[in-house]
Amino acid sequence: xxxxxxxxxxxxxxxxxxxxxxxxxxxxxxxxxxxxxxxxxxxxxxxxxxxxxxxxxxxxxxxxxxxxxxxxxxxxxxxxxxxxxxxxxxxxxxxxxxxxxxxxxxxxxxxxxxxxxxxxxxxxxxxxxxxxxxxxxxxxxxxxxxxxxxxxxxxxxxxxxxxxxxxxxxxxxxxxxxxxxxxxxxxxxxxxxxxxxxxxxxxxxxxxxxxxxxxxxxxxxxxxxxxxxxxxxxxxxxxxxxxxxxxxxxxxxxxxx
Amino acid sequence: xxxxxxxxxxxxxxxxxxxxxxxxxxxxxxxxxxxxxxxxxxxxxxxxxxxxxxxxxxxxxxxxxxxxxxxxxxxxxxxxxxxxxxxxxxxxxxxxxxxxxxxxxxxxxxxxxxxxxxxxxxxxxxxxxxxxxxxxxxxxxxxxxxxxxxxxxxxxxxxxxxxxxxxxxxxxxxxxxxxxxxxxxxxxxxxxxxxxxxxxxxxxxxxxxxxxxxxxxxxxxxxxxxxxxxxxxxxxxxxxxxxxxxxxxxxxxxxxxxxxxxxxxxxxxxxxxxxxxxxxxxxxxxxxxxxxxxxxxxxxxxxxxxxxxxxxxxxxxxxxxxxxxxxxxxxx
Amino acid sequence: xxxxxxxxxxxxxxxxxxxxxxxxxxxxxxxxxxxxxxxxxxxxxxxxxxxxxxxxxxxxxxxxxxxxxxxxxxxxxxxxxxxxxxxxxxxxxxxxxxxxxxxxxxxxxxxxxxxxxxxxxxxxxxxxxxxxxxxxxxxxxxxxxxxxxxxxxxxxxxxxxxxxxxxxxxxxxxxxxxxxxxxxxxxxxxxxxxxxxxxxxxxxxxxxxxxxxxxxxxxxxxxxxxxxxxxxxxxxxxxxxxxxxxxxxxxxxxxxxxxxxxxxxxxxxxxxxxxxxxxxxxxxxxxxxxxxxxxx
Numbered sequence: 001x002x003x004x005x006x007x008x009x010x011x012x013x014x015x016x017x018x019x020x021x022x023x024x025x026x027x028x029x030x031x032x033x034x035x036x037x038x039x040x041x042x043x044x045x046x047x048x049x050x051x052x053x054x055x056x057x058x059x060x061x062x063x064x065x066x067x068x069x070x071x072x073x074x075x076x077x078x079x080x081x082x083x084x085x086x087x088x089x090x091x092x093x094x095x096x097x098x099x100x101x102x103x104x105x106x107x108x109x110x111x112x113x114x115x116x117x118x119x120x121x122x123x124x125x126x127x128x129x130x131x132x133x134x135x136x137x138x139x140x141x142x143x144x145x146x147x148x149x150x151x152x153x154x155x156x157x158x159x160x161x162x163x164x165x166x167x168x169x170x171x172x173x174x175x176x177x178x179x180x181x182x183x184x185x186x187x188x189x190x191x192x193x194x195x196x197x198x199x200x201x202x203x204x205x206x207x208x209x210x211x212x213x214x215x216x217x218x219x220x221x222x223x224x225x226x227x228x229x230x231x232x233x234x235x236x237x238x239x240x241x242x243x244x245x246x247x248x249x250x251x252x253x254x255x256x257x
Numbered sequence: 258x259x260x261x262x263x264x265x266x267x268x269x270x271x272x273x274x275x276x277x278x279x280x281x282x283x284x285x286x287x288x289x290x291x292x293x294x295x296x297x298x299x300x301x302x303x304x305x306x307x308x309x310x311x312x313x314x315x316x317x318x319x320x321x322x323x324x325x326x327x328x329x330x331x332x333x334x335x336x337x338x339x340x341x342x343x344x345x346x347x348x349x350x351x352x353x354x355x356x357x358x359x360x361x362x363x364x365x366x367x368x369x370x371x372x373x374x375x376x377x378x379x380x381x382x383x384x385x386x387x388x389x390x391x392x393x394x395x396x397x398x399x400x401x402x403x404x405x406x407x408x409x410x411x412x413x414x415x416x417x418x419x420x421x422x423x424x425x426x427x428x429x430x431x432x433x434x435x436x437x438x439x440x441x442x443x444x445x446x447x448x449x450x451x452x453x454x455x456x457x458x459x460x461x462x463x464x465x466x467x468x469x470x471x472x473x474x475x476x477x478x479x480x481x482x483x484x485x486x487x488x489x490x491x492x493x494x495x496x497x498x499x500x501x502x503x504x505x506x507x508x509x510x511x512x513x514x515x516x517x518x519x520x521x522x523x524x525x526x527x528x529x530x531x532x533x534x535x536x537x538x539x540x541x542x543x544x545x546x547x548x549x550x551x552x553x554x555x556x557x558x559x560x561x562x563x564x565x566x567x568x569x570x571x572x573x574x575x576x577x578x579x580x581x582x583x584x585x586x587x588x589x
Numbered sequence: 590x591x592x593x594x595x596x597x598x599x600x601x602x603x604x605x606x607x608x609x610x611x612x613x614x615x616x617x618x619x620x621x622x623x624x625x626x627x628x629x630x631x632x633x634x635x636x637x638x639x640x641x642x643x644x645x646x647x648x649x650x651x652x653x654x655x656x657x658x659x660x661x662x663x664x665x666x667x668x669x670x671x672x673x674x675x676x677x678x679x680x681x682x683x684x685x686x687x688x689x690x691x692x693x694x695x696x697x698x699x700x701x702x703x704x705x706x707x708x709x710x711x712x713x714x715x716x717x718x719x720x721x722x723x724x725x726x727x728x729x730x731x732x733x734x735x736x737x738x739x740x741x742x743x744x745x746x747x748x749x750x751x752x753x754x755x756x757x758x759x760x761x762x763x764x765x766x767x768x769x770x771x772x773x774x775x776x777x778x779x780x781x782x783x784x785x786x787x788x789x790x791x792x793x794x795x796x797x798x799x800x801x802x803x804x805x806x807x808x809x810x811x812x813x814x815x816x817x818x819x820x821x822x823x824x825x826x827x828x829x830x831x832x833x834x835x836x837x838x839x840x841x842x843x844x845x846x847x848x849x850x851x852x853x854x855x856x857x858x859x860x861x862x863x864x865x866x867x868x869x870x871x872x873x874x875x876x877x878x879x880x881x882x883x884x885x
Contacts, residue, residue, distance in 0.1 A: 340857030355594035395701030436698030
């Protein structure tokens with residue numbers, strides 16, 4: 001379970017450009033939830049993910065994972081239990097390393113990275129098996145450098161890599177935004193499949209309202225550092241794109257967008 | 258296109274390498290055609306192009322000639338210049354060693370160190386010049402000898418005393434990391450009081466700091482400035498002289514080239530003479546009269562006094578008659 | 590005979606300086622870190638070597654000590670950059686500047702090693718194994734063994750889990766963070782290994798030339814970058830050639846070019862220009878190849 005309690009986030013504190021984004025923000029995500037988060041630019045979606053992952057500092061509040069406060073931990077320490085896929089497909093893989101090397105790196109997450117051989121041949125079949133879930137034929141590209149693959153293929157690989165070892169949370173940061181519509185569709189399907197298959201708790205920021213409605217079992221809409229909509233389970237199931245579009249348009253107009 | 262470029266590069270390299278080896282062969286063939294195949298080659302490795310070092314080399318060749326050796330029949334010269342790069346000095350020395358030259362002549366310390374290391378295998382004699390402290394550079398034993406260009410500190414102090422009988426303090430600018438400068442400063446501080454001088458020094462770490470240091474030393478009210486052979490300081494000497502001339506402070510040089518630039522006078526080494534002395538030593542080795550191993554290194558026996566009359570007049574300094582008689586006018 | 594001698598001694602230079610190229614390969618090519626520490630850590634290795642040899646330490650042990658102290662130079666640059674937030678170029682410049690003074694403190698001033706003192710080229714067990722050879726060939730064999738040994742060790746390291754992580758830091762540091770590893774620590778480690786190699790190179794050069802001079806580091810970064818770029822560019826088309834092999838060849842190639850230029854009687858002042866032209870030619874060529882690969 002993830003809990004954000006009393007989160008205060010101020011950008012450029014003490015300067016003329018000071019901007020308070022979160023003022024005592026609260027959010028609880030229970031295990032097994034797949035939360036879709038929508039909202040206009042600057043509403044605080046990505047900032048929230050960054051606060052959870054420790055990529056940006058906060059001025060106050062607690063970040064609890066399983067009841068334990070991780071707000072003081074460094075970003076890389078928090079990633080022991082968090083997997084993350086970024087908007088930019090090149091952020092989740094190493095372009096100059098082969099598929100096998102990339103998978104080996106991901107496989108060693110949480111282990112000490114000592115002086116034993118980096119590639120464990122006996123694990124290769126497991127990697128292939130995992131990649132075959134994607135159905136993109138990536139299991140036949142074990143010795144191809146990731147830089148030679150398309151954005152969609154890299155993003156799919158990043159998805160598998162981020163979930164290869166046991167994690168408590170999967171953070172999806174607009175991970176389909178940089179892909180063409182067809183590839184985005186494929187990656188979204190894969191995401192849903194992986195989350196289900198591995199029984200993960202996931203938080204997905206997206207600008208695609210249809211994805212937000214179709215996927216996941218909870219939907220949050222954010223605006224100016226607060227939640228303006230929060231629908232879970234049955235309420236969420238019955239939602240249509242039009243329902244949230246109305247709310248979305250009204251807040252966007254307020255913002256002058 | 259890729260293949261074409263790759264081929265072009267390979268071809269270019271092959272041509273370059275080919276040129277190298279063919280011109281190499283050409284040179285040796287040319288030599289043997291010109292004269293007897295057994296004419297000994299003297300490899301001259303000069304650290305860089307610099308008036309004093311050039312003078313050393315010229316003097317060296319003069320010394321050989323004056324000892325009765327004739328270029329072409331008695332020896333040929335392979336001259337290389339390292340452009341002040343230690344690594345290139347090393348490769349030049351290896352080039353000489355591979356060609357098995359009869360004698361290596363090294364001008365300045367880095368070249369001498371490189372030549373001595375490369376000569377170890379074949380025990381080729383090395384003769385050096387323009388080295389301040391051959392003992393410290395461990396170039397005083399073995400099949401090596403040459404001449405030292407240690408600054409004549411005492412002669413310089415004597416000259417300053419003669420030209421400025423009232424002077425009390427001498428200012429010196431130097432680079433703290435230059436061992437030669439540090440050694441010279443020590444000697445100045447030791448011998449200055451004997452001539453009634455206090456020595457004021459300001460150390461710098463790089464050339465960019467020198468002019469600032471010049472301002473401070475002028476502000477300290479020194480009666481004159483004495484210059485070393487410090488590369489960082491000498492490099493900006495004309496600008497220093499502008500400042501000191503405004504402040505009416507005479508600057509003494511450490512060799513003729515500095516006096517040419519506008520220093521009032523110098524008790525200095527005549528690098529041509531130093532080179533000549535070296536050339537005479539080399540001739541002895543070539544003639545088989547002595548080995549480099551037997552000959553101890555030599556320091557220059559006489560120093561000249563160089564003056565720049567224009568600078569002296571501008572600063573209203575009169576030169577005593579006995580000095581004026583022997584002094585060499587450097588400005589022309 | 591002249592040609593063979595020239596070839597052997599030039600190859601020896603290339604092999605010795607390959608140690609420095611390996612170091613620059615790690616920082617520049619693997620970590621994507623322009624490390625200027627090299628101009629200071631190279632003479633650092635030489636200064637320590639000169640002092641220790643003069644004081645009678647075993648020359649092989651001297652190699653290890655020099656490398657270990659070179660590692661500290663890398664640690665200083667890494668610490669400044671990673672923990673104190675100093676920009677990469679500036680961190681290197683600060684360490685390099687400090688080392689200039691430190692090197693002179695260590696060695697007193699420029700320091701020579703007498704012929705009577707044994708170096709790795711003249712001490713046991715080198716003499717027992719290669720004593721019948723002339724010094725030139727002995728230097729060649731010792732340089733070859735060291736260059737290959739270090740290359741093999743480095744290749745092995747880069748294949749370990751830790752080595753893989755190091756490569757990942759330069760390739761995509763964000764990924765390293767999401768792998769729950771501190772990218773800063775890995776960067777520091779890379780700088781430590783690189784500068785240990787550079788100081789090792791300085792140590793071998795000092796043993797070969799029997800001298801330390803405070804100015805011997807000048808231009809070593811440029812040399813290192815040139816050999817890494819020339820090596821990796823020349824071998825870009827051959828995917829199976831390891832980066833370490835490429836820079837080893839790059840180093841040898843560079844020294845051969847200089848020796849060819851010297852033999853041709855090219856004046857030293859033009860020599861640098863000739864190298865710059867060669868460097869540019871290889872670079873332009875490499876970029877075109879890269880462009881081609883991406884369009885393919």
